Amino acid sequence: MDYSALRRRMVESQLRTNKITDDAVLDAMGEVPRELFVPRALKSIAYLDEDLQIAPGRYLMEPMVLGRLLHLAEVKASDQAMVIGCGNGYSAAVLARIANSVVAVESDAALAQKAQELLVDLGASNVNLARAPLTAGYPAKAPYDVILFDGAVQQIPDSIVGQLAVGGRLVAVLQADGPGRAILATRTEAGLSQRVVFDCSVPSLPGFAKAPSFVF
Template sequence: MVESQLRTNKITDETVLEAMGEVPRELFVPRALKSVAYLDEDLQIAPGRYLMEPMVLGRLLQLAEIKATDLALVIGCGNGYSAAVMARLAASVVAVESDAALAQKAQELLAELDATNVSLVRGPLNAGHPGQAPYDVILFDGSIEEIPDVIARQLGVGGRLVTVLQADGPGRAVLATRTEAGLAHRVVFDCSVPRLPGFAKAPSFVF
């Protein structure tokens, strides 16, 4: 996976490559999918929930420029794969999951991997976790239609937020950075990944 999918797709950060190489992806997929755990595909782990394809996750993590001193937030961690990878990059990780079964599985797998610097929080994804804000890095583990203000405000000054914004058209991987003036967005590459629940745009009125 590292050599054939990540290095060949503009992922050059050795810390990201090492972290993704260390976490056994096959632990995080259903038994029937273990033989294809390392394919560069989104893999379903529960109804409507997926592991993001490795190339997209790797590029998002590279964009985030995670430091060993950072506090990171993962929105929609599923059964914990992205949090397990980030645990090898950041000082501590807060992982938010709304689905009870996925949260339980994440707790078990993270404990199995001795990812003691990950705190799992059960709650609505679109609220984030303001209790430990501000964060240096925020990752959405799936595509969303827009970044909620309540989560954007949890990013500290100088912090980096990475996500895939996807509504009706193609998805776009975005890096947002927090400055004193607000949140600055930059589209970095095109991609398409399954959506996280709860992040649809509010309907607008048309007169």
């Protein structure tokens, strides 16, 4: 298959038509070979606009949602970024072409190993793969200018918010009751401001469910 043609089609029909105008994001997603990050049986549909399973309970986020989140984050070439739940490394590989450096956090040993191999093969030397609990982030390299959650979460732990630099941007899909909502949170000297930008639905990352509340 002509994967380069499929990438171009993805950029033109899925990204540009959905309010993604950041050239750095469009270029990065048009360059990273998404087909390398999916199981062999799914390579022919690697560029469909849908979530693709890469391991039990883990998925590549659909291209449009990933692209819009990165667009919202306004990633600059000088930024240090962190990906929470990088899976086998696709989102980190995309971010690596935009940001100065990327910390990719993954708790699953097999996925982390695959991510390391793929990122090395792609020459993404500015990515540091961190094997750690997703809810902990990676404070050793904080603060981060950009934090991306590579999957839906019900809540964002304070431990991760605290790793965001002043002026930093955090993007995620919050999904509890009802439809998921993509949010942009920005840290200022006064605290954290947050706004909902668009509705979407993507598979959840493990470990970010809200604790059940007590009901009489």
